[in-house]
Amino acid sequence: MAQDSAQQAPVAPTTPARALLPLIVPALVVGVLASLLYIGVSEVAEQLQHVLWTNLPDALGIGRYSVLWMLVMLTATGIAVGLVVWKVPGHAGPDPATTGLEAVALPPAVLPGLVLATGLMLAGGPSLGPENPIIAVNVGLALWAGRRLVPRVPGGVWGALAESATIGALFGTPVAAALLISEALAARKTKGALWDNVFAPLAAAGVGAMTTTLVAHPTFDLHLPPLGRPGWADLLAALVLASLAALLGMTAVYLFPSVHGAFSRLGHPMLALPAGGLVLGLLAAVGGHLTLFKGLDQIGVLAADPEGWSAGQFATMAVVKLAAMLVATSCGFRGGRIFPSVFIGVAFGLFAHALVPAVHPALAVAAGVLGMLLAITRQGWVSLFTAAILVASPAILALLCIASLPAWLLVTGRPQMQLRADGTPVR
Incomplete structure (x- = not known):
């Protein structure tokens, strides 16, 4: 004893x-x-x-x-x-x-x-x-x-x-x-x-x-149809989508030092920021006006009509928004990366739903946001919380907890989307 x-x-x-x-x-x-x-x-x-x-x-x-x-x-x-x-x-x-x-x-x-x-x-x-x-x-x-x-x-x-x-x-x-x-x-x-x-x-x-x-009076609930009793197919979808979204986010993370270095070589904010703005305008011409701004109002537009765009259009918006976030941060605009990452995750999830309609839209969105935020922020709890409140579906929470595990293994120990003063990535 x-x-x-x-x-x-x-x-x-x-x-x-x-x-x-x-x-x-x-x-x-x-x-x-x-x-x-x-x-x-x-x-x-x-x-x-x-x-x-x-x-x-x-x-x-x-x-x-x-x-x-x-x-x-x-x-x-x-x-x-x-x-x-x-x-x-x-x-x-x-x-x-x-x-x-x-x-x-x-x-x-x-x-x-x-x-x-x-x-x-x-x-x-x-x-x-x-x-x-x-x-x-x-x-x-x-x-x-x-x-x-x-x-x-x-x-x-x-x-x-x-x-x-x-x-x-x-x-x-x-x-x-x-x-x-x-x-x-x-x-x-x-x-x-x-x-x-x-x-x-x-x-x-x-x-x-x-x-x-x-x-x-803010609200994050996208008012997507709630997921009923989850099945094995839902678990598989959550695991795959969260991991794929994390991998998509990591592409921006690995490109970050190079893109930031390219703008830094311009040597002056009156060169780097206007050049960055011009690139952002060209990206918006490709992705459309929904890829502008921080993204919270725009995800409401996407979620209000999940069938309103094709899989290709959702994919284009996700990739363009990711590139726009990368450029905006690299050229010197003052701002954060959580809200645009949420838009990217939502667009990615709706792309998956459009590509495979059997994947529930709320589950696809939540898994996409979870994986993207894990890659961009490395904040596990905040990523889970944000993904969960967007869909307000308690049945999804257990799936997200499980899906976060392989997604975390893909991002942990790797470079983060934050640089040291010498331009090398934080790990």
Whole structure:
């Protein structure tokens, strides 16, 4: 008996409630403010997008999504963002190819330029989302204000609160933030009980999510027909599609250093970003206007009519969007890769359904998104969560958990879609 007791795993020490309670108010404040900043940037970008892509071409008598207008607008967006990166103090932050979801603390002087570059990118049409720069801005603001207003709170806490709050706001639920925090804590081998460590960040994420839900009413559910009782054929489809989507994503990952290096050799943001914009315009001419922008509104259009495009059209949109995300990140547009990856996964899943109608569309979409996100982000829990909430079908969740295993074996230990300062990929 004594030997059994000695072999028991050590119990992580817990934090007393009196140490956690003072973190509640900072978490609530950061949660609300982080969400409002995200909503504000998104709303301004949407209004500018309407002007650029609706009012202006209508006034000029040009087709809103004609090839000419897409080429003009994306090249002009490259010029505008290039001017911000070149002339605005702080140069809109670090090279986006070197950043991920875990933001570094940026000086306050850098943040206005990063917000401006992000807003112009979102309105102009490049295939990136707001997640990475908005997280970086919220982390920078939280650290700057927190250290001055509440100096007794450690600086690392402010960064964790802002990052969690922003992720909660982006997804409209704190679950994604909790999963991401847990994954980060495991990677860092953080000491202490898990729920003590996630207590304050989860509070910030919950408030951030509720603020977004009450103000902006976001939804990720694609309203696809739910999957009934899954069978062996469904399991096989999930395994194959998640793995194939992961392999498709890895093609962009392996091309990333070369494409980034090609744009870097241009030597100046006023060359690299306009050139990238022109390439994005040419890609949009091939893939159509649905391959523009971050992709969340566009996946709703695809899912509303899964039979509305041929297998070849879905495949073209998936490949073009993947190439557009690769180019946009490589040439210097400020943005994240999660939202466009979701579009690619949805288009890939609907391609599989169009090619083999026996594959259920909800299962195909979820498996495609899962595999693509695993390849691009290497965030296992977030990939599973995002794939699951898109289809809102509990029967699919077990299939996704199993399908994630071979897909993960295809991506783990391999280069990531993030570069070091010397241009080599992070592993």
